[in-house]
Amino acid sequence: MTSGTPEFDPAPYEAAGIPAAEAHRWWAWRLTAEQAATWRRAGVADPAEATQWTTAHLTPDTVATCRAADLTATEALLWHEYEFDLDEAITLRQQGHTPEQAYDLKRGRKPRSPDDPTAPGDAFTSLMAFAGGGDPRDRAQRFIARLGNADALVIYSYCGEDWVDDEAAAWARQNVAAPTARMWQELGLRPAEARRYIQRGLTPMAVARAWWQAGIPFEETASWAGAGLTPEEAAVQRARGVTAEQAETLRTLRDDH
Numbered sequence: 571m572t573s574g575t576p577e578f579d580p581a582p583y584e585a586a587g588i589p590a591a592e593a594h595r596w597w598a599w600r601l602t603a604e605q606a607a608t609w610r611r612a613g614v615a616d617p618a619e620a621t622q623w624t625t626a627h628l629t630p631d632t633v634a635t636c637r638a639a640d641l642t643a644t645e646a647l648l649w650h651e652y653e654f655d656l657d658e659a660i661t662l663r664q665q666g667h668t669p670e671q672a673y674d675l676k677r678g679r680k681p682r683s684p685d686d687p688t689a690p691g692d693a694f695t696s697l698m699a700f701a702g703g704g705d706p707r708d709r710a711q712r713f714i715a716r717l718g719n720a721d722a723l724v725i726y727s728y729c730g731e732d733w734v735d736d737e738a739a740a741w742a743r744q745n746v747a748a749p750t751a752r753m754w755q756e757l758g759l760r761p762a763e764a765r766r767y768i769q770r771g772l773t774p775m776a777v778a779r780a781w782w783q784a785g786i787p788f789e790e791t792a793s794w795a796g797a798g799l800t801p802e803e804a805a806v807q808r809a810r811g812v813t814a815e816q817a818e819t820l821r822t823l824r825d826d827h
Contacts, residue, residue: 578593580593580594582603583596583597583603585603586603586604586606586607587607588603596617598617598816599617599618599620599621599816601617601620601621605620611630612630612633612634613633613637614630618816618819619823621812621820622643622646622647622798622820623636623643623646625647625650625798625799625820626643626646626647626649626798627650627655628656635656635660636656636660639660639663639664641659641660641663643823644823644824645669646659647798647824648669648766648824649663649672650798651766651798652672652673652766652769653673654672654673670766670769673769674769710734712734713725713729713738713739716739717742717743720742720745721745723747724742724745724746724747724748725742727749728741728748730748733748738751740760741754741761741764744761744762744765744768746761751764753774753775754774756774757774757778757791757792758792758793759792759796763792763795763796780801781794781795781801783801784801784804784805786801786804786805786808787814790804790817792821793814793815793818794817796821797817797818797824798824799817804817
């Protein structure tokens with residue numbers, strides 16, 4: 571961990587009924603024996619999951635409510651990231667909304683789904699013509715065919731840069747133009763992660779500035795941001811001794827859901 575970190579003492583954890591091998595994992599996530607025992611009584615045996623619940627501003631007492639609503643820690647963290655409390659999240663989820671859609675609705679915008687099967691109409695036709703007609707082997711044509719319902723100018727931006735691979739498609743599906751996607755990539759963020767900032771009206775520069783002002787090293791920013799923490803929350807976790815590697819674990823948990 572970091573210099574000055576106290577040595578692991580299994581005694582308090584063992585006194586709380588937590589085996590030493592498991593206790594070390596809780597300690598590594600900077601959760602005390604008392605906190606670990608409370609989370610375990612709530613049915614949370616993984617300290618990484620407990621950290622997700624905590625980051626979402628939820629407690630062991632609320633886990634049962636979340637689980638009754640089929641709300642996982644990963645989902646709860648996403649709702650928190652979009653500034654919804656637990657009651658709002660459960661209600662909106664029961665109404666069939668995703669956090670992204672609910673955020674748009676909250677701000678009076680029509681929710682847009684990247685997977686909307688709506689026919690693309692004239693934009694698709696003009697882009698297919700731009701791509702070179704009916705040759706099915708044409709890379710640009712195949713790219714456009716995959717993204718026919720996306721914004722025409724967004725698709726043009728990728729074709730213009732001859733960036734038409736799977737990664738480009740992932741960014742285009744989030745309605746992010748190629749030049750902006752490159753900037754988000756420089757921050758180390760993935761398409762879905764960047765979209766969450768974009769929906770909140772934030773630019774790559776604004777995001778980079780916020781993390782820099784919080785004192786988070788540039789090379790750690792993507793791990794903490796991808797894990798769903800704000801710069802301030804990340805700073806608190808780092809001060810407690812939680813590492814960027816552990817943040818990357820939380821990020822991976824989000825990718826798996």
